[in-house]
Every structure is written in structure tokens, then in C-alpha cells.
Amino acid sequence: MNCKKVLIIKGSARKEGYTNRLCDVAEEFLADSEIEIFDAYREKFLTCDGCNYCEKNGRCKNRDLDTFFRSFEQADLIIIASPIYNGTFTAPVKALIDRFQFYYTGFYANGKRQQIEKRRKAVFIASSGRDGIKSFEFMKWQLSCAFSILNIEFTGSVLCSHTDTQPQFSKAVEDLKRRLTDE
Numbered sequence: 001m002n003c004k005k006v007l008i009i010k011g012s013a014r015k016e017g018y019t020n021r022l023c024d025v026a027e028e029f030l031a032d033s034e035i036e037i038f039d040a041y042r043e044k045f046l047t048c049d050g051c052n053y054c055e056k057n058g059r060c061k062n063r064d065l066d067t068f069f070r071s072f073e074q075a076d077l078i079i080i081a082s083p084i085y086n087g088t089f090t091a092p093v094k095a096l097i098d099r100f101q102f103y104y105t106g107f108y109a110n111g112k113r114q115q116i117e118k119r120r121k122a123v124f125i126a127s128s129g130r131d132g133i134k135s136f137e138f139m140k141w142q143l144s145c146a147f148s149i150l151n152i153e154f155t156g157s158v159l160c161s162h163t164d165t166q167p168q169f170s171k172a173v174e175d176l177k178r179r180l181t182d183e
Contacts, residue, residue, distance in 0.1 A: 003033050003121070007075035010039045011082035011093035018127040018160045018169060019083045025173050026079050026125070029180050036071050040092035043068075047095045054102030055109065065099055073116050078152065080143065081125035087135040088142075097146060107149045114151045122147055123179050124157040127172075129164035156182065 008026060012019035027035055046062045053061040072078065082093040089097070106115040124143055126136050136159045147154050156179035160172035 003030065003076040005071075005075045006030050006033045006035045006077045006079065007071050008035060008037050009078065009080045009093070009096065010037060011041070011080070011090045011096075012127075013041045013090070014083075017083065018163050018167060018172075019081050019125060021169070022125045022127070022158065022160060022172060022176055023079065023081050025176055026123075026180060029177055030077075033077075036075070038068055038071070040090070040096050043092075045095070045099070048098040048101050054105045058102065058106055060099065060102045065096075073118065075120055078120060078122040079125060080122060082139070084126055084128040084132045084135045084139070088139060097142075100146060100150065104146075104149050114149075116151045118151065120150075120152045121155045122152045123155060123176075125160075125172075125176065126157070127160040127163050129162070131161050132159060133161070155179065 006026075008023050010020055010023050014020065023037075027037075045064045045068075048060075051061060080093070082089045085091075088094065103115045107113065122143070124140060126132065126139060128136065136157070140154075140157050144154050158172050158175045158179060159168075161168045163169075
């Protein structure tokens, strides 16, 4: 994939866990790109409280993610990675997705006009203790809904399953490299 700027959103608490290891593979594979890492577990940010400030002002009242949003808007490729916890994203990743609310509000307030002009691509990485396929499919659906409003083309996803018993890590690495190679 020919990307100049890559934003990797890490959503795992385990630095050496399968999800972060796959992020490391992506970072190595895309070494010729400008890569920025946003570790949702290590960064401190407020959650969306549904105050509707963004509805009237076109931005969130909380300014703690302004730098992240600039990177998010400028990236050519966004890799979002999360282990599957209780059938969905980890809490920090879900909280980050919820903070995209001002983009959604702006999209609908402006006659369904994209708030981010630049078209970007995204790849989703997940890991699961069991097979995780139902949860993985649901998470992909959630992302595809969000991405359509964020002017992002969802180009692929990778699941490293059975991490509690027989991790499918090698398969996931090959899938990831294939997704990152495809245009």
C-alpha cells in the first residue's frame, strides 16, 4: 500500500499481546511511511458525555484530542487495532470512537456532506481468545458505519483468533501483510 502517513491506533492493554504484536508487524512492513502511534490505553482523554456542544459549535468542547484529530484527518492509512473484550472493542477504543461524534453531527447538520475532505483507507486488526468471528464481524460492521461518515474506505480486516489455546498468529501476519499490500 503506497501510504505517506499512517496512523496506528493501538487498543490493547498488553504491550506484548497479539494485537500489539500485529501493530508492530504493520509498523515494520510500512517502515517507508511516516508512522504515528496513538495508544488508546496510554493516552489520557475524556469520554463523550453527550452534551451536544458539538452540535452547535462543530467541534468537541474537550480539546484533549485535538492533536489526535489532526493526525486522524491527515493520515493516508488508519490502522485500528483492538482485542475483542466481551464481544466488542476494548473500552478505550470504544471511547475514542465515541469521540468522533462531532464529525457525525457535522455530517448530518451539513446535509450529509463529508466533514473530512481527504479520502483515507483503513485496516482493522483484532485478536480473540476463542474463534471470535461473530464479534469480529459485528465490530467490522460498526467500523464500516463510522468510516462511511468519516470519508474512510474500509479496505480490510485481520483476526488473530484462538489466542488462549492455539494462536493463529502466523496466519494473521500473512493476512495483514496481504491487506497492507492490496490497494
